[in-house]
Amino acid sequence: MRKLIFAISILTFAVSAASADPVLDRQQIMKERGKIVGELAKVAKGEQAFDAAQVDTALKALQVNAEKFDADALFPAGSTDGDTTASPKIWEDMAGFKATEDKYLADVKAAAAAAPADVDALKAQVGVIGSNCSTCHQTFRIKKG
Amino acid sequence: MPRLKKLAGAILTLAGVGVVAGWMLSAPTKIDPQVIAAAGSGDAAKGERIFNAGGCASCHAKPGSKDEGRLELTGGLALKTPFGIFIAPNISQDSNDGIGAWSLEDFAHAMLKGVSPSGEHLYPAFPYASYARMKPADIADLYAFMQTLPAVGGKTGGHSLAFPFNIRRGIGLWKRLYLSNEPVVTFVEATPEAVIAGRYLVEGPGHCGECHTPRNFAGGSDKTRWLAGAPAAEGEGIVPNITSGEGGIGEWSEGDITNYLETGFTPDFDSVGGAMVEVQKNMAKLTPEDRAAISAYLKAIPPHPNGYPPRKQATN
The missing domain is CATH 1.10.760 (Cytochrome Bc1 Complex; Chain D, domain 2)
Structure with missing residues (x-):
């Protein structure tokens, strides 16, 4: 009986660990992030009409997305296997990685709080936000086939 | 026995011919000075475009520098490749540590033929296999632009490469195969x-x-x-x-x-x-x-x- 309980507890532990796959979780967040930035960029480039309320909603969604980014939970030690493009540099320099993400969050918060009133104001904010993407991907992501 | 001696002699002769041929084939060649003279004295304003297109700062700017600092071409970036580690050299206008003392002709030899002012082969980590296709006029413009950039002292360390890649002369053979302006x-x-x-x-x-x-x-x-x-x-x-x-x-x-x-x-x-x-x-x-x-x-x-x-x- 004891053995069985032990086996079950091991099994449930394994299952719960597998269902909370940090690789999938972080990819989900990045995909959502790209989608929201894409919406904002289309407006900033004039491909879509500027609608202050819509922009406000998108910026707030971007902030919620940024706040979901918990480096410790999403990038636990050893989550380098599998279908990931995360660079080992994340774990070599976790403090630097977190600082990069913190700066991004601060820029998104500032943009949401600023509530851009026209295309030019939005363009400036998108520029600031967007520069964070390449800064982080330059060091902390590896392109894979 | 005499037969063996003959064979040994033949092998030695062949090896000798090989060494001489290899030495001749690997000799650095420079660009025709007339081609460079015809390119004119260069326009720095136009050269800035070439500097950006060429991505010079990507390797030669001081590692980690930003904005205006990208124009301080101190080198120092290490490229860790399967052939060994290449260190991007100082190409600022410093006349001792950089290329401040180079003439336009020197610069063109390096860009188009991968040859240093002292007549040595440069390693193709410096992408002259691509730059060889550039117009001499663009080389002259780039030269003029780079002369407007700051002189910053500091010599970079040497490359550390594995055999046989550490033999510079061998690059001459590589160039015969891969260097073309077509x-x-x-x-x-x-x-x-x-x-x-x-x-x-x-x-x-x-x-x-x-x-x-x-x-x-x-x-x-x-x-x-x-x-x-x-x-x-x-x-x-x-x-x-x-x-x-x-x-x-x-x-x-x-x-x-x-x-x-x-x-x-x-x-x-x-x-x-x-x-x-x-x-x-x-x-x-x-x-x-x-x-x-x-x-x-x-x-x-x-x-x-x-x-x-x-x-x-x-x-x-």
């Missing part, structure tokens, strides 16, 4: 001008093929898989396929490519990453016409499947 992709007559302009930027100063084209065992670009993507020369990962072949950017429109070069965002709003970040910053400084030309060329070149092996499937 375009890689040939187009039919009446090809749009933008495509031809893009070819010049991509194959020449832009030296895109140096990373985006796979190399053979000797480190030469495999032109049958031009721009098909390659395993990253440095560290892990790959450099993407930028042809329209499978795995490439066939679904990107010319506008998508132009936009990526300007903003760093892919059509699905992923961002530029890795070594391309610095390249894209340079591309953003070009004119919209130049970026459009690059896009036009990339859409016009032969498609290839990925030039790197497929990714290993996840095991868990």
